[in-house]
């Protein structure tokens with residue numbers, strides 16, 4: 001059952017509800033460790049990355065249970081085990097976000113290093129520099145990062161050489177329990193960082209400035225406020241459906257999202273001759289005219305998101321003319337080009353640049369996902385292609401998309417798992 005088969009060539013039409021944000025959920029789940037009180041989280045997507053993190057947090061002594069389809073209840077209690085074991089961490093690199101909260105709450109941590117993944121080496125130097133700046137003593141040995149805090153963490157001024165999402169989040173979480181004030185400068189501004197800050201404030205922290213490039217955190221002795229918190233909608237799931245609608249010449253209305261989070265993509269789709277109509281918590285994507293070629297540069301938010309780059313590459317494969325993508329965030333995020341070429345695409349990759357020559361049509365083929373978003377891109381390509389496409393390693397797609405087949409099926413797509 002690790003393959004998805006798609007019979008393509010049909011425009012997507014109808015309405016689809018977007019789920020909670022994977023990347024906000026993972027950060028907020030790690031942050032829940034900071035609290036001494038029970039927490040209830042709504043709009044949590046039941047995807048494999050979230051299930052793995054729940055397994056890790058429960059292995060450390062918390063009790064996280066599903067209250068219903070997208071609501072989690074977490075009783076942090078006194079976590080007994082500050083180690084996140086490799087056999088679980090290797091399944092989920094975002095478990096590196098446990099380092100900051102575990103260090104801050106318990107004064108020590110033993111977190112397996114998640115290692116690289118297909119899209120890049122994924123170093124943690126900025127995480128370590130920031131946490132060391134707060135007074136943590138960190139060492140890495142045998143694939144684990146061990147940390148200890150003599151006394152308590154102390155607030156500090158931390159400058160991030162690059163606005164790393166994960167480093168911003170790890171430092172922000174740790175600073176919540178430091179003595180004094182922390183400034184994170186050149187911080188990441190992604191909506192998921194803002195959602196994490198809002199969650200932290202709802203459990204009694206004092207975080208200001210999230211969403212700008214300076215975040216100010218006033219440390220507290222403890223976080224003893226229980227809360228019920230709803231995670232923001234997933235802008236990348238939404239973007240994936242928007243691109244699928246545009247790529248198939250469809251007309252799809254997405255519900256339960258925050259339009260401003262999609263502005264970088266909406267602007268690019270309009271540039272490509274697609275109509276994007278904005279509602280209060282909806283976006284309608286209508287592609288009834290021929291697409292125009294566009295150029296994309298991925299950048300930290302509010303620039304064009306790297307997590308949408310592969311999906312657009314699929315759409316641009318049949319856009320008449322020459323399009324260009326420059327990937328500025330990860331060093332190896334063009335692997336899907338080789339799979340798209342098996343479907344007839346004409347793409348030339350040179351380092352951080354990919355040049356796409358639009359072809360009249362893609363044809364179905366057997367292809368393989370190499371990471372979550374390349375898998376999503378192959379779904380888009382399969383929906384566009386004539387004939388049948390069989391996507392191997394569908395398990396990558398399950399990491400970040402809940403009920404994808406059902407949602408696409410409700411929009412008129414023909415696809416099944418085998």
Ligand code: EPZ
Pocket residue numbers: 022023024026094120121122123124125126127128162163164165166167188190192306307329330331372373400
């Ligand atoms: C988060 O990863 C997301 N993951 C990624 O989404 C997303 O692509 C990325 O941010 C960029 O938006 C989660 O939130 C769980 P970074 P993260 O630290 O935090 C370099 C998806 O598909 N860097 O902003 O790991 C790094 O190598 C995933 O949902 C350092 O050099 O991203 C990369 O080139 C994929 N040193 C760049 O910064 C560090 O210490 C961006 O990384 C940290 C990062």
